[in-house]
Amino acid sequence: MSRTVTVLLADDETLLRAGVRAVLTxxxxxxxxxxxxxxxxxxxxxxxxxxxxxxxxxRMPRLDGLGAAAELARVVPGTAVVMLTTFSEDAYIADALGSGAAGFxxxxxxxxxxIAGVRAVAEGGACLSPTVARHVLAQLGDGRLTRGAAARARIAGLTGREREVLGLVGAGLSNAEIARRLSLVEGTVKGYVSAILAGLGVRNRVQAAILAHEAGLVPAS
Known part of the structure; x- marks a missing residue:
């Protein structure tokens, strides 16, 4: 049996916290x-x-989610951060990408x-809701084709296997899930992911996932 994933839930709305807790448990x-x-x-x-x-x-009082995410990355780097968002908060996502968040x-x-997202980031994966990804990309409007072309240019230096791994990172799979999907050893996948992040010049898996979506690498679910 897999280990229990421990979660801290932060939201200033009591009812929302109760609902999320009920779902998770x-x-x-x-x-x-x-x-x-x-x-x-x-x-x-x-x-x-x-x-x-x-x-x-x-959006929270005293210290908002973006500030908390950045501080958590410094003081408890072993804790993965997932941002809870609404469609009206798209503008925050770019900032959150730079604050160390592992998912949206x-x-x-x-x-x-x-539930799947929490488990994925606990295993070292990225957690980018397909709905969030589609909506954010749609908000790019007329610039989307330009961004797509730029993303494809950035991944041009990756090997075929690295692109395959990047597409699965974009789909939110953990290293273990990617290893099973591609019949690889998990350590090999870790090496691929590290090489991909370094090669693309991105800070974390979520930034890589956004790039994978923009480049059209994410496989259809």
Missing amino acids: SGPGIEVVAEAADGREAVDLALRHRPDVCLLDI LLKSGDPREL
Whole structure:
């Protein structure tokens, strides 16, 4: 049996926290170890509990989700951060990419997506909701083709296998899942991912995932 994934949930809306907690604890393997009503409290509780995953609302008092994510990356780097977003908060996503977030999920999304996303980032994967990805790319408007061309140019130096791995990173798969999909050893996949991040000049898997979507590498689900 796989280990239990521990989660810290931070949102200033009590009802939303209750709903997310209910979803996460509806099945085995996930335990919500603490809840916070603002970003500062989230950082303090993360230092105390050292959770595998911290779910952060973007808009919170005292310290917002972006500030909390950046601080968590410094003080508890072993905790993966997932941002809870709404369609009205697209403008924040680019900033959050630079703050060390490992994923983005919609508050109004499919509960199964939330559970799968938390498990994926706990295993070292990226968690980019397909709905969020499609919506963000759509908001690029007329610049999307230009960005797509630029993304394809950036991945031109990758090998065929590296592009295949990048596409699966874009689909939100963890290293273990990619290894099973491609019949590789997990350590080999780790090496590919490290080489991809370095070759593309991106900081984390979510930035790589966005690039994979822009380049059209993500396989159809």
